[in-house]
Amino acid sequence: MKLKTLVLAGSAMAFVGTAALAADMTIVSWGGAYSASQNNAYHKPYMEKNAGVNIINDESSAEAVAKLRAMNEAGNITWDLVDVVASDAIRLCDEGLAMEIDPATDLAAAPDGTSAADDFGDLLVSECFIPQIVYSTTFGYRSDVAEWGGKEPADICAVFDTETFPGKRSLEKRPINNVEWALLCDGVPKDEVYSVLETEEGLDRALAKLATIKDDVIWWSAGAETPQLLADKEVVIGSTYNGRLFALIEEQKQPVKMLWDAQVFDLDGWIIPAGLPADRLAQVKDYVKFATDTQRLADQAKYISYGPARKSSAPLVGKHADLGIDMAPHMPTDPNNAKNTFLYNYEWWADYRDDIDAKFQAWLAK
Amino acid sequence: MSDSTADQVLTTQDGKPLKASLAKALRREKLRALALIAPLLIFVLITFVAPIADMLFRSVENGIVADTLPRTVIALQDWDPTSGEAPDEAVFAALHGDMVVAVEAKKHTRLGSRLNYEQSGISSLFRKTGRRIKKMDDATPFKEQFIKADKKWADAEIWQTLKRFSPRYTDGYFLNSVDAHRTSDGIELKPADERIYMLLFGRTLFLSIMITVSCLLLGYPIAFLLAALPLRSSNLLMILVLLPFWTSLLVRTSAWKVLLQQQGVINDFLVWIGLVADADRLVMINNQTGTIIAMTHILLPFMILPLYSVMKTISPTYVRAAKSLGANDWIAFWRVYFPQSVPGIGAGAVLVFILSIGYYITPELVGGTSGIFISNRIAYHISSSLNWGLAAALGTMLLAAVMVLFVVYDRIVGIDNVKLG
Secondary structure, three states: HHHHHHHHHHHOOOOOHHHHHHHHEEEEEEOOHHHHHHHHHHHHHHHHHHHOEEEEEEEEEHHHHHHHHHHHOOOOOOOEEEEEEHHHHHHHOOOOOOOOHHHHHHHOOOOOOOOOOHHHHHHHHOOOOOOOOEEEEEEEEEEOOHOOOOOOHHHHHHHOOOOOOOOOOOEEOOOOOOOHHHHHHHHOOOHHHHHHOOOOOHHHHHHHHOOOOOEEEEOOOOOOOOHHHHHOOOEEEEEHHHHHHHHHHOOOOOEEEEEEEEEEEEEEEEEOOOOOOOHHHHHHHHHHHHHOOHHHHHHHHOOOOEEEHHHHHHHHEEEEEOOOOOHHHOOOOOOOOOOOOOEEHHHHHHHHHHHHHHHHHHHHOO | OHHHHHHHEEEEOOOOOOOHHHHHHHHHHHHHHHHHHHHHHHHHHHHHHHHHHHHHHHOEEOOOHHHHOOHHHHHHHHOOOOOOOOOOOHHHHHHHHHHHHHHOOOOOOHHHHHHOOOOOOHHHHHHHHHHHHHOOEEEOOHHHHHHOEEEEEEEEEEEHHHHOOOOOOHHHHHHOOOOOEEOOOOEOOOOHHOOOOOHHHHHHHHHHHHHHHHHHHHHHHHHHHHOOOOOHHHHHHHHHHHHHHHHOOHHHHHHHHHHHOOOHHHHHHHHHOOOOOOOOOOOOOOOOHHHHHHHHHHHHHHHHHHHHHHHOOOOOOHHHHHOOOOOHHHHHHHHHHHHHHHHHHHHHHHHHHHHHHHOHHHHHHHOOOOOOOOOHHHHHHOOOOOOOHHHHHHHHHHHHHHHHHHHHHHOOOHHEEEEEE
């Protein structure tokens, strides 16, 4: 009897062992503070609830699009869930590399019963995309520049005003956002920006506006560069993701302030790679349903200053886990910060990105 | 007569012709040699040659249009692209048939993003049309329905692009990589504000040559010293030369940022000693200077090591003999020592040049806008725009440029004249 139990227990253990092995789940994200916030808000509670699941973090989101395509061509998908920005999600969906999801069945409804589709609303910008956060690309400026004579930038056009606000600026080394800001400060109304950009003269106009500050610009390609440049006093004003500036201001206590004017909203979220085997797919879907529910999205805002993508999460946003400060005023979506925002047009950029990028890079190289 | 010739054939003991027997032995020998190198050969073929060949093939491969829209491609053969008008109903009906299949397999958006590289706007055209395709019916003409779904379908330009890229192989990527494109009037250079690749190729070559030259100028004296010093002190010096190898590339590049930036260590020092005014600090990074300085530092060991190993073999007696015959120090060096060190210069220069021509992470970090290489654009097209065809074409051009330079080098210096030790 005893021996039989032992054998049974042994085989059960072996079974659990293989099951645990099968429940490895590779989740790809951006690394750094962002992955840490996901780890605290999503991964840890999920693994507590599901003891058999082991989440493996991969920090390859920056190369995710190319790697997913390579995996797809090789027929060997090793990732289960990938964190990408919305424009990449659209691209992956177009290429057939991401799986389409159905918000009604794949996502949890809000606690008050609002369907997921309504709760996320317009933020479901692609059939394959499950938004997590709203972040914004905006400017931070040093508050201790002697040459400014006590003045502080009040709107986006201060970036183009080197008379009143002399000093170097940092801008991202790509056309997206920069050409929009340039046109806004060249007098184009907000709702006409994309129709103006669509014409050749419109793009020339944007580049001409950027040319007025070209000699004063340091171009960045990684989000960490602007905070570093601001801290080193290399630049006096620079664009980057709002969460990076939050860390610079609140965690590192640098004399830097936020310029929320004309901040450009963008989204970051999950996609499920196309072609996952059924067992892994079921596992991932279970995870996604949990990790994108109202409470989990609100929890993430405790660790990083990005706004939750669900409307129902906003009232639940509390204090920062370590600093103990209220997080709501640091959210890009906070009414005080979002007085004048600019909405990034995904469809438009998907169409014109290649063309405008070529012209922008040619302009930069000259 | 024939009998006597047969008798003259030399045979081995077992009666077989000697020639055949020898050939057989030789063949066996060759097979054995081949078998010995086979594992390496197969390994190299699978892991090196095949992926490169596959990548190069992508620069001309263009099956996606014919695979996704087979009927449309055939129907378009009768359409005259110079007519300036959209094709007739037959083509639209074929397009409808193809699109229904493509939407089912979710291939239409993929084709859209492929054709969007050639003409902006096609990506959303296919996405939008794909959403409408199920609602179309057979009752009304398809042409009308397509144009209702998106009026771009009435535009002849869309169809010209579609027809131009319908063959299975294209030269479009290569044309693009030399800043040209094919219009209805034949091949033309792109408008001046879109030309970038030739500029970048030129810049890559120029900067790589500058980096190679500065590595040589800095590396030669060090290698000379290393070869001349007694073993104990030369070992210490060698460790210093190799030290950068043990530090991460990113750390070294970031260190240069700290040193060279306008509020950096060097500028601070220059301002402190009063050589430079605080208002006009030197710009030494985020431009070509930054790229040359950082990459020279990173690639210097690749110059010093081959130089050192060649110089080590130059016997000091030659220089001594030259001096005893009346040469002064300079002539002894220039006429006797230097020519013997040329193979090391050749090896070091080729190594540094080829490494630098394909570099991309350091220029990306310290190159700003004027100090970036063609490889930065290749990386962009691989990882960001997903235009792998163009990336492959640019890569092929770079490979071809290196090979041409290699041949030129062989003609001028001679490839035998390269030694690693």
